[in-house]
Amino acid sequence: MLTYIIRRLIGAFAMLVVISMVTFGIFYVVPQWAGATPEAMASRYVGRAATPETVHLVAERLGFYDPVVVQYGNFVKGIFAGAQYDYGAGVEHCPAPCFGYSFITGQPVWPDLLDRLPVTFSLAIGAAIIWVIAGVSVGVLSALRRGSFFDRLTMGTALAGVSLPIFFTGMISLVVFSYGLGWTPPGGAWTDFSANPAEWAYNLLLPWITLAFLFAATYARLTRAGMLETMGEDYIRTARAKGLRERQVVVKHGLRATLTPILTLFGIDFGLLIGGAILTETTYTLPGLGQYAILAIRTQDMPQVMGVVLVAAMFVVVASLIVDLLYAVVDPRVRLS
Amino acid sequence: MSFLDVKDLKIHFPTDDGLVKSVDGLSFGVERGKTLGIVGESGSGKSVTSQSILGLHKGGRARLSGEIWLDGEELIEASTEHVRSLRGKKMAMIFQDPLSSMHPYYTVGQQIIEAYRIHNDVSKQVARKHAIDMLGRVGIPEPAKRVDSYPHEFSGGMRQRAMIAMALSCDPELLIADEPTTALDVTVQAQILDLMRDLQREFNSALIIITHDLGVVAELSDDILVMYGGKCVEYGTAEDVFYRPEHPYTWGLLGSMPRLDREPTERLLPIKGSPPSLINVPPGCAFHPRCPYAERTGDRATTEVPALAETEGGHLVRCHMSREERRGLWENEIKPVLETQ
Numbered sequence: 001m002l003t004y005i006i007r008r009l010i011g012a013f014a015m016l017v018v019i020s021m022v023t024f025g026i027f028y029v030v031p032q033w034a035g036a037t038p039e040a041m042a043s044r045y046v047g048r049a050a051t052p053e054t055v056h057l058v059a060e061r062l063g064f065y066d067p068v069v070v071q072y073g074n075f076v077k078g079i080f081a082g083a084q085y086d087y088g089a090g091v092e093h094c095p096a097p098c099f100g101y102s103f104i105t106g107q108p109v110w111p112d113l114l115d116r117l118p119v120t121f122s123l124a125i126g127a128a129i130i131w132v133i134a135g136v137s138v139g140v141l142s143a144l145r146r147g148s149f150f151d152r153l154t155m156g157t158a159l160a161g162v163s164l165p166i167f168f169t170g171m172i173s174l175v176v177f178s179y180g181l182g183w184t185p186p187g188g189a190w191t192d193f194s195a196n197p198a199e200w201a202y203n204l205l206l207p208w209i210t211l212a213f214l215f216a217a218t219y220a221r222l223t224r225a226g227m228l229e230t231m232g233e234d235y236i237r238t239a240r241a242k243g244l245r246e247r248q249v250v251v252k253h254g255l256r257a258t259l260t261p262i263l264t265l266f267g268i269d270f271g272l273l274i275g276g277a278i279l280t281e282t283t284y285t286l287p288g289l290g291q292y293a294i295l296a297i298r299t300q301d302m303p304q305v306m307g308v309v310l311v312a313a314m315f316v317v318v319a320s321l322i323v324d325l326l327y328a329v330v331d332p333r334v335r336l337s
Numbered sequence: 338m339s340f341l342d343v344k345d346l347k348i349h350f351p352t353d354d355g356l357v358k359s360v361d362g363l364s365f366g367v368e369r370g371k372t373l374g375i376v377g378e379s380g381s382g383k384s385v386t387s388q389s390i391l392g393l394h395k396g397g398r399a400r401l402s403g404e405i406w407l408d409g410e411e412l413i414e415a416s417t418e419h420v421r422s423l424r425g426k427k428m429a430m431i432f433q434d435p436l437s438s439m440h441p442y443y444t445v446g447q448q449i450i451e452a453y454r455i456h457n458d459v460s461k462q463v464a465r466k467h468a469i470d471m472l473g474r475v476g477i478p479e480p481a482k483r484v485d486s487y488p489h490e491f492s493g494g495m496r497q498r499a500m501i502a503m504a505l506s507c508d509p510e511l512l513i514a515d516e517p518t519t520a521l522d523v524t525v526q527a528q529i530l531d532l533m534r535d536l537q538r539e540f541n542s543a544l545i546i547i548t549h550d551l552g553v554v555a556e557l558s559d560d561i562l563v564m565y566g567g568k569c570v571e572y573g574t575a576e577d578v579f580y581r582p583e584h585p586y587t588w589g590l591l592g593s594m595p596r597l598d599r600e601p602t603e604r605l606l607p608i609k610g611s612p613p614s615l616i617n618v619p620p621g622c623a624f625h626p627r628c629p630y631a632e633r634t635g636d637r638a639t640t641e642v643p644a645l646a647e648t649e650g651g652h653l654v655r656c657h658m659s660r661e662e663r664r665g666l667w668e669n670e671i672k673p674v675l676e677t678q
């Protein structure tokens with residue numbers, strides 16, 4: 001068990017290193033290969049009006065003339081130890097974890113990311129709770145009543161759920177529930193949980209349901225397929241032969257085995273969502289990481305984009321690490337291998 | 338009436354291809370302390386029969402008819418809930434493949450504890466002690482330690498012992514073992530069979546052992562029932578069926594018994610052909626397409642279903658040949674071949 005944990009931790013760490021290299025490569029090295037000069041990159045920091053001398057100076061101070069390896073080293077050092085930016089006019093200290101400064105606002109990227117994290121996190125957590133409960137229970141029920149009206153209705157809906165893009169369902173629900181019926185606030189409403197939990201939930205209700213619908217559909221289909229398979233297993237027959245009540249056979253023996261593989265999927269989905277529920281946040285104009293990423297890309301704010309990408313990747317890696325560890329708890333056979 | 342008395346049991350499954358007559362008019366009985374062996378090829382309906390006694394086909398697609406009397410109570414008409422309450426307590430089952438029959442995510446102990454607590458209102462601690470006890474009784478070394486192991490951490494033989502411990506945890510009065518040793522190698526097979534015999538004596542339960550290997554049941558059983566295509570073709574004491582068999586199918590089973598002194602591929606009197614379709618059962622005697630003596634009974638083999646008739650002292654045989662003819666064949670043609678070494 002301990003070696004398993006250590007192996008997974010090392011794996012996760014290696015993954016993060018690779019991701020940071022790739023990200024760094026995409027944003028700093030590839031542009032240079034493509035012909036961007038250090039001056040051109042530095043000019044993004046100082047604006048178009050600067051004289052060539054200033055640009056040259058800034059490029060030098062930002063280290064754009066250094067070999068790539070040194071640049072990457074400085075970048076990593078910034079994340080762990082913080083960095084000093086010398087603009088000539090003054091020295092800015094960027095505390096760890098330093099993802100650099102935004103081209104546009106001149107603000108350090110990290111505090112911005114921290115600001116937006118709670119929004120995305122709230123969105124993801126609420127949606128996840130809804131989709132897991134709804135998806136799994138619908139999946140179980142339709143597996144138990146295969147071929148029934150309920151089964152066909154829910155599986156038809158689920159098919160729609162997986163195939164309809166979120167901006168479509170999102171728009172429709174906004175039009176119907178916010179603008180039409182006035183039940184929920186239109187997009188853009190965000191209240192901090194600590195400020196007013198009820199309002200926090202009320203504002204997020206529609207995004208939660210829309211996002212959950214998409215995922216619940218997948219989970220319902222997976223749970224149904226899994227249950228159909230599991231309930232035919234020999235150990236289910238054993239459980240019945242013991243005289244266990246059918247409800248317990250389904251939950252304790254059937255569902256227990258069905259949920260284990262779904263756990264992996266959940267970890268990855270959840271990690272991805274924290275990384276940025278881009279479409280949902282854009283549709284409902286929620287000030288989360290996904291929206292931040294979109295804005296950053298539109299304004300070509302490289303340090304911002306890179307910051308989001310790295311943080312998102314980190315969440316995916318951490319989530320799948322947690323799932324791997326949980327898996328060992330849930331499936332005893334994993335501990336051996 | 339016997340402790341377990343099955344009368345004219347029929348189990349039919351409606352499928353897209355037609356009605357599968359898995360069991361078609363089966364009658365047998367077992368007393369407390371006695372053992373019945375049910376023998377037949379794959380697909381002859383052995384498992385369906387045993388599972389229907391436990392009521393595992395209730396509420397499913399299967400169409401059941403006939404009577405199953407257990408200790409004076411009829412089970413086919415009984416409510417699902419009532420039969421459930423008997424399962425595990427009054428009657429229990431051991432399955433063929435102990436690895437797939439145990440839940441991979443629960444420890445062996447948890448599974449025995451669960452079985453015990455369904456029918457006994459005791460604390461987890463008490464049930465755990467009982468589980469350790471049971472594991473010890475079925476011959477698992479260091480039961481207090483192994484109780485927390487998972488099924489995949491046990492060897493095949495140990496797993497089957499654990500299954501037996503689980504089945505016996507509530508002192509069932511009827512124990513059905515559905516091919517309990519098929520998944521095990523020969524030496525372990527013998528150990529498990531010995532264990533079952535000892536436990537049966539200790540618990541004085543009625544035991545049904547299902548197998549496709551006559552050798553397994555010969556020394557263990559009091560009675561033997563030979564099944565072919567969902568019907569009984571020969572039924573009698575173990576002595577009768579083993580030493581004076583009268584049905585050509587039983588001869589075939591005896592002739593195809595694996596023997597330690599021969600290659601597995603080398604069988605003395607193999608049964609040609611394959612088991613019958615259960616949807617379009619061959620007309621007349623269901624065994625006639627494979628029977629070497631079919632011509633002896635002429636047209637009747639293909640037109641008239643032979644009755645299960647008594648030949649002597651409760652020994653039943655389903656064949657058109659006369660008693661004398663069958664005995665003559667056995668003594669003069671079959672037995673000498675089986676006895677050649």
Ligand SMILES: Nc1ncnc2c1ncn2[C@@H]1O[C@H](COP(=O)(O)OP(=O)(O)OP(=O)(O)O)[C@@H](O)[C@H]1O
Pocket residue numbers: 350352357359377378379380381382383384385386549615
């Ligand atoms: N639920 C079902 N629906 C349709 N047919 C079934 C069903 N269950 C069993 N059968 C059929 O009933 C027949 C008898 O099956 P059964 O499992 O009792 O055979 P068996 O004698 O135990 O064979 P084996 O030695 O392979 O275990 C088989 O042909 C099988 O296909």
Ligand code: SF4
Pocket residue numbers: 585586622623624625628629630631633634638643655656657658
């Ligand atoms: S009735 Fe005829 S075909 Fe059937 S077993 Fe007897 S001899 Fe063979």
Ligand SMILES: [Mg+2]
Pocket residue numbers: 383384385515516
């Ligand atoms: Mg079987």
